[in-house]
Amino acid sequence: MKVLVCPSGFKGSVSPETAADYIGAGILRAIPTATIRKVPLADGGEGFSHALVAATGGTIRSHRVIGPIGAPIHSFYGILGNTTVKTAVIEMAAAAGLSLIPPESRNPCMTTTFGVGQLMAAALDEGVERIIMGCGDSGTSDGGAGMLQALGARLIGRDGRDLPCAGGGQSLVSLAGFDFSKMHPGLKKVAIEAVCNWKNILCGPEGVAQVYGPQKGASPTQTKLLAAALETYAVVIHRTLGMKISDAPGSGASGGLGAGLLLIGAKLRPRYDALREYFHLENLFIDCDLVITAEGAIDDQTPRGKIPAEVALRARERGIPVIVLAGTIGHNAQVNHDIGIDAFTSILQRPSTLEEAIEETERLLTEAAEGAMRIVAIGRRLAV
Known part of the structure; x- marks a missing residue:
């Protein structure tokens, strides 16, 4: 499986580059043979x-x-x-x-x-x-x-x-x-x-x-x-x-x-x-089977130009599924299914304070990526 990892950052926690590394580690725990291409995306905000x-x-x-x-x-x-x-x-x-x-x-x-x-x-x-x-x-x-x-x-x-x-x-x-x-x-x-x-x-x-x-x-x-x-x-x-x-x-x-x-x-x-020009993203979706992106929150504001939405819209044009790993899932987040986000999940595993979540970001994001990929692997087996 060829996976494109293109997260935004988690505000006040980890940069896009670091988030990509954590997600990549989780993918390999679930599917050691996966090929991973990391393209961290900074959307004009922190980082x-x-x-x-x-x-x-x-x-x-x-x-x-x-x-x-x-x-x-x-x-x-x-x-x-x-x-x-x-x-x-x-x-x-x-x-x-x-x-x-x-x-x-x-x-x-x-x-x-x-x-x-x-x-x-x-x-x-x-x-x-x-x-x-x-x-x-x-x-x-x-x-x-x-x-x-x-x-x-x-x-x-x-x-x-x-x-x-x-x-x-x-x-x-x-x-x-x-x-x-x-x-x-x-x-x-x-x-x-x-x-x-x-x-x-x-x-x-x-x-x-x-x-x-x-x-x-x-x-x-x-x-x-x-x-x-x-x-x-x-x-x-x-x-x-x-x-x-x-x-x-x-x-x-x-x-x-x-x-x-x-x-x-x-x-x-x-x-x-702008990102397409600055980060040379013309070939972003070439040769990949799945896209995993991430951001601090996903809600009904995500389709208003945020990175996961922009990625999903373009991945859908090419028939590539998209998973979003989010710190929190907010109001009316299901609207994101309409723009090409096939699945989303929170990385949190229990009620936590913001400080606790930030402190545990590496483990939470890595394990969330691993869990998502294990579900993807089950789906592939069922499709055979």
């Missing part, structure tokens, strides 16, 4: 910068920034190797990710992308001509306002004063205009592309506040406040800049960071299309 730097022989730059709750943190960005154009890769999660926010501080009305703009400014200061931004695993819902402020933008309130610097999404309720006259000069010479969930939009019932706000710690009242703030943001952008972004594809990525990136001329790219 994206390191994955691209490793793939190109680049380097990681350390940089201190303002984190999502306003305190200084140690962060980083990458400079790719083997490129004719000097290219930086930034994962927004390294400066504004959910894993950087203690559970008791998770209030997406207040968290900021200011540190993301600081990483961009640092890359521009060293003369990069291209920035690849990974949008994923965010802990913010400020529409990219903090990022814009870090790059020199003024966000002006109805009273004519600047909105609070790094004030979070809730401050956008009072937005009336912009001043981009003092933006970082390097923005005029750089091409920016963002790897994002193309299906996430900024506003409306399917907007980022309604869909993802509660996952980031927002109460029902805070979710309504964020939705109103981002609606105001979109209206002011349309009125003052002539850009209609409320339902633009990708505008809601990373708590609306996609919208902020559009304002500085970035090109937003669907995750899988």
Whole structure:
């Protein structure tokens, strides 16, 4: 049997590369003769910068920034190797990710992308001509306002004063205009592309506040406040800049960071299309009998552009079955059967705290892969 192993990472636990190794070990326990091809996939969230730097022989730059709750943190960005154009890769999660926010501080009305703009400014200061931004695993819902402020933008309130610097999404309720006259000069010479969930939009019932706000710690009242703030943001952008972004594809990525990136001329790219280029995935499904992918959770949001769904959609076109190993199985996860995920299972074996699950990830993921493959082996015997 030829098995393609192409997991995403488990947030706050293991990288895609490590997850692939654990899954591969489990497969071989069940079917020692299996041929395994590992293609770890970093979808723009945690691990994206390191994955691209490793793939190109680049380097990681350390940089201190303002984190999502306003305190200084140690962060980083990458400079790719083997490129004719000097290219930086930034994962927004390294400066504004959910894993950087203690559970008791998770209030997406207040968290900021200011540190993301600081990483961009640092890359521009060293003369990069291209920035690849990974949008994923965010802990913010400020529409990219903090990022814009870090790059020199003024966000002006109805009273004519600047909105609070790094004030979070809730401050956008009072937005009336912009001043981009003092933006970082390097923005005029750089091409920016963002790897994002193309299906996430900024506003409306399917907007980022309604869909993802509660996952980031927002109460029902805070979710309504964020939705109103981002609606105001979109209206002011349309009125003052002539850009209609409320339902633009990708505008809601990373708590609306996609919208902020559009304002500085970035090109937003669907995750899988970008990954196909960056990680040379043209031949991903060639010569395999089964695909095993993995992610921290599978639920009714998985079909909205997450790695297991994107893999499954393309595997189904080729008639290749797909199994997903997930940390948790969430609400209405069965909808994933409609997009080509043939089976999914949780790696958990008993009720566990998050800390316990993280500590045992290697064993849990290895044994889950082994169990899945033993069931596959039984199916093959029954089919004879």
